[in-house]
Amino acid sequence: MWQTLFEIDTKYVPIKPIGRGAYGIVCSSINRETNEKVAIKKINNVFDNRVDALRTLRELKLLRHLRHENVIALKDIMMPVHRRSFKDVYLVYELMDTDLHQIIKSSQPLSNDHCQYFLFQLLRGLKYLHSAGILHRDLKPGNLLVNANCDLKICDFGLARTNNTKGQFMTEYVVTRWYRAPELLLCCDNYGTSIDVWSVGCIFAELLGRKPIFPGTECLNQLKLIVNVLGTMSEADLEFIDNPKARKYIKSLPYTPDENLGVDMIREMMWQEMIHYHPEVVTGMSM
DSSP states (O other): OTTOOOOOOTTEEEEEEEEEETTEEEEEEEETTTOOEEEEEEETTGGGSHHHHHHHHHHHHHHTTOOOTTBOOEEEEEOOSOGGGOOOEEEEEEOOSEEHHHHHHSSOOOOHHHHHHHHHHHHHHHHHHHHTTEEOOOOOGGGEEEOTTOOEEEOOOTTOEEOOSTTOOOOSOOSOGGGOOHHHHTTOSOOOTHHHHHHHHHHHHHHHHSSOSOOOSSHHHHHHHHHHHHOOOOTTTTTTOOOHHHHHHHHHSOOOOOTTOOOOHHHHHHHHHHHTOOHHHHTTOOO
């Protein structure tokens, strides 16, 4: 399987490889005992890299406690044959057909009903995570799994963390750049659930337009693209920025709206809400 040995429990019968990346390799399998199809992710040499090991541990600890229709379910964790030879990790998840990134870039037509249903499920799953005090911190189309009947599930909790420790330093280098909230781009470390809500807005716009709305090439360019759509922030909106140089920079960005954006009414309504974006307001939204 892509020249990779899968040492798995005999109750699982591999079917075919379905994905690979920096995280490892995923193959579809069937559980002989339950006849259920699953996805098995192998993370190679997980302890060679401390960051990879911590991401895997974080995902294990969180998914072990999460049970929701719109959050991927961790079905099983395979134990190594010998503790001394423990170097690879095998995680067993429920099997999904594809992800939202693949759907967006495909020629598959997406109606308003499709977009609304995907958004509803994403917000429903996120509401569950936030109510449990969990920030996902890496929401993007590739981390939203979808099956043939349009069920959507949030996956990849390698960057997630709990949000129940007040005043604790939180790293700002999270979330893939195109879906990163302004406070993260401005290196704020006191962020909250609003960073996930911002990512949801970016995903929704991408669903409607079939392309990323803020495809920044680097952090400063990302900020400029946001200002070009939403305008320069007011003094009240800038209060969350602790660094005076960062505050001065964001105020200096000219508002040069993109005349070719071509937003429809649904997207316009979404952005009107985000223009007045403020953490206290966003986190108080009812879903």
